[in-house]
Amino acid sequence: MQEILKGFDFIGWKIGLNYKRDNIFRTKFGGVITILSILSISLLFFNNVSFYYYLVNNKQLKETVHVNSFKTYNFKPDPIYLDKNNFMFAISIDQENFINNPYYQIQLQKRKYYKNEQNQQIKLKEFIKLEPCTKEHWQDVNSQYLNYTDIFIQNNINKYLCPQKMQNFTLEGSYSADIFQFLKLSVIKCQNNTLQATSTWNPICKSQDEINQFNKQREIKMSLLFPNFVINPTKPIDYVTSFLNDDIYFYIKPEMRYSSINIYLGEHQIETDNSMLPIKSIIKQKFVKYNPNSLREQQIPGDYDQIADIYLHRDQYTDYTKRNFQKLDELVSYLGGFFQAAIIIIALIIKQYNEYVYGIDLANKLYDIDLGGKQKKNEKKREFQKISNQIQTLSINKQIKIENNQTPQTKNQQYLQEFDEELQQIIDKDELLQLNYEYLFYKLTCGKLFNTKRVKLIEKAIQFVQEDLDVFLIIEKLKEVEKLKKLLLNKQQLILFNFFPKPIIKVKQEEIIPSRISMSRDQVHLASPQRSTLRPNQKKKKKIGKFTNKYKKYGIVLKAVCKLKKKKNSSEQNNSQYYKKLYEAYEQVSEQENQEYYCILLIFLSFKIVQIESLSICQEMILKVYFRKEKSIIYLLIKIFLFYFQQKIVQK
Structure with a gap:
């Protein structure tokens, strides 16, 4: 009986996903066009209604006659x-x-x-x-x-x-x-x-x-x-x-x-x-x-x-x-038809524009964009060659000094301030895709004009997003997770895993484990009205260059793990807490010598780090893992890692 009653509910709530805590993707362009459309339609409506009222009250004056x-x-x-x-x-x-x-x-x-x-x-x-x-x-x-x-x-x-x-x-x-x-x-x-x-x-x-x-x-x-x-x-x-x-x-x-x-x-x-x-x-x-x-x-x-x-x-x-x-109902019908046609046209324009912006915005969050030129490729190649030479030297001489872990609290406040400035420089160098007039004209001309490199990159990024959002691909990846569970866990562990308690929602604010998504969200909500762009002078650059290798690693790891794209309005105090927690987690993971899973995690972290401008942290990490697990499977993974990126840089 309950199911039959449910069948008569034609006003049910549609279930769907959301993005950025909203089930509809909106843009400023769509908002501006919507406001202008509402104003134009309202003006047209009131003009017609007022003129109609004038005609009704002036019997000698009639405008539209149907014959x-x-x-x-x-x-x-x-x-x-x-x-x-x-x-x-x-x-x-x-x-x-x-x-x-x-x-x-x-x-x-x-x-x-x-x-x-x-x-x-x-x-x-x-x-x-x-x-x-x-x-x-x-x-x-x-x-x-x-x-x-x-x-x-x-x-x-x-x-x-x-x-x-x-x-x-x-x-x-x-x-x-x-x-x-x-x-x-x-x-x-x-x-x-x-x-x-x-x-x-x-x-x-x-x-x-x-x-x-x-x-x-x-x-x-x-x-x-x-x-x-x-x-x-x-x-x-x-x-x-x-x-x-x-x-x-x-x-x-x-x-x-x-x-x-x-x-x-x-x-x-x-x-x-x-x-x-x-x-x-x-x-x-x-x-x-x-x-x-x-x-x-x-x-x-x-x-x-x-x-x-x-x-x-x-x-x-x-x-x-x-x-x-012309009667009042005909006027309303005429205006309704006109408004409906205008709304359909405007909706198609805004929908297409929002689709492009949504694809580009999602691509910026999911992928790193390579917009660089010849100079960046040469720098990456030189950095990689430097790492390769140092690893070859290690096969002869394995005695190397590893710095002791030091927490950011033991550093001087001046170093922390200088680190924030360098970190901001790294963030400002991020390359993001943006919707520009070239791409719009490219679409309007069906790909005949403005077929530039940046336009091709936008097309490719949107294509990647569409492929990743394919429901078949998502379900396939979920099945792969199930396969990994069966592969890594035995029967008893699987039973315990399946009965994990559900997350508890409390009024009291609990500690949130830092992640790329949580940091991105908090920076949006805690954004300050204005933030000046850092442009350090020559002396400041020299001063920053005196950082210890440990703080160098800290800044670059943050960039690799949590790209801050267009976060110029973020709260500096909130960012410092995320940086501290992230670096502490990195230090603890790097000290787990007996856990191969943790070492593999560091290897995959290095895969991310190699793609950025500075590769010093990658060098230090690989050296650590190389000495700790030289004869294990991790050594083989390092070799595969180096060979993979050597081929990738040569291709570029």
């Missing part, structure tokens, strides 16, 4: 209703005094065709009286978009005929539809009896001779005026523009041809969501709109009583536009 426009075709479109608020038209024949003394008269019919139950088409006709246009005809037409009173004066619309005020019309369907409604304007020969019957201002027709003379001179121009719209849905405000459409005109030739003009008026429906909050505030608008491509004209030669007919139909195409402004 979805489309056109549909319908065999039976919705009817268009024309009234004094959305439509008016004016028609005229180009002649002098058309209103009172016309050559031809114009009739307006409202027609409706529909099919009964027997599928027979029924036609209804209704004549609508026309009258001279006045300002009152146009004052209510789309008044919120355009003042047609001024347009009326500019275009002399008082010379046109308009439908009677308060007339309503319906445009619906097509000829083959069940219901078909349209308007018909007919140009016919002027007759006083019919003209006066359909007119309210008592016009008088021209005489027949005048009409005949008028027809011979030229073609007759007819003009039709009505309001139209231009819609720009992407504009936040004032997206509807109304104007007087005056580009519809055509020529008729009485007694020679008949003209039929079909004009299709469409509808544009706009649905606008004015709310900028997640709730909707829909406003629907409908506009009667004329498309210049929606005019069809036909001419039939012949002499007809009807000179021309103009039909106003319902266009079967309908335009739809849906508009909405």
Whole structure:
């Protein structure tokens, strides 16, 4: 049951390793980039939110509009209703005094065709009286978009005929539809009896001779005026523009041809969501709109009583536009997507940078870096040759004086101070790998540029770290430790070893055995704010050179066993305690003449010491071991050791 309950825990703690007492490797570069990113993102967020708040509180100002426009075709479109608020038209024949003394008269019919139950088409006709246009005809037409009173004066619309005020019309369907409604304007020969019957201002027709003379001179121009719209849905405000459409005109030739003009008026429906909050505030608008491509004209030669007919139909195409402004949730979504993309890019950069720094930092702690040139190699070769010559001399003369062990407490305080100065000189000579611009450009160019020696060394160090962190290699080394336990311990010792007590955690601080790791950690935590770099003058160097060989050994052993890399801010008092304990341990180990394990430990310590600048401690140690165990296996190990390093130096 407990295991089943554990299976439902999806917030479990992930188990992992840590480095420098932290389970995440962090760098100053990553911290700076993160702070700058947070500041930039916060600034962008507050700017957008403040501007959004300004838009919400200023309804006349909207910035971002999302528009979805489309056109549909319908065999039976919705009817268009024309009234004094959305439509008016004016028609005229180009002649002098058309209103009172016309050559031809114009009739307006409202027609409706529909099919009964027997599928027979029924036609209804209704004549609508026309009258001279006045300002009152146009004052209510789309008044919120355009003042047609001024347009009326500019275009002399008082010379046109308009439908009677308060007339309503319906445009619906097509000829083959069940219901078909349209308007018909007919140009016919002027007759006083019919003209006066359909007119309210008592016009008088021209005489027949005048009409005949008028027809011979030229073609007759007819003009039709009505309001139209231009819609720009992407504009936040004032997206509807109304104007007087005056580009519809055509020529008729009485007694020679008949003209039929079909004009299709469409509808544009706009649905606008004015709310900028997640709730909707829909406003629907409908506009009667004329498309210049929606005019069809036909001419039939012949002499007809009807000179021309103009039909106003319902266009079967309908335009739809849906508009909405950017809402708060869309703004948050937009910013969230932008922030997520920015965070991913920044995280990739910081991750890659931290990976390089982590590899280099770990390499500096695990390995000694050889950045030296030709001079260092020659010095090492001369030192090694010196040791080799002295060992050869020992085979003839084995009497050599070995200094008695002396603790650092018996030395003069002045010598201790001078030793610290020399030790600092040794530490300052440490060579460390550092991430530089060359390596970054080397990676950015995929290894094409800046392929220098230092860059190659960094690549190799990171490769070594990756190999050492391989889980297979780690497990294999653990297995080797188990093999060593079985090799070095008998069955009874193994049983005792396996039942070693666990480490006890106490509140009281216990004595810590010095090590490379503990010293490195304490130097980080006890670092002082500033520490000057030692630059001894010529006299001080001579004074330091008078150290005894024992203190020389002390400083170089410390360098070999515990490399202090970039510890310029360490506590000097804390370091002295570590140096004292380390040297005392070294002296005690070196005195254990009857323990071959201790001698082997010293041999491996010498392997480390040979790699540094001064080799005097290596010389003394090898001489001691050589005399104490000349005929043992240690003598063979010394020979192997000398041969190994002779080959290594020759290779360099």
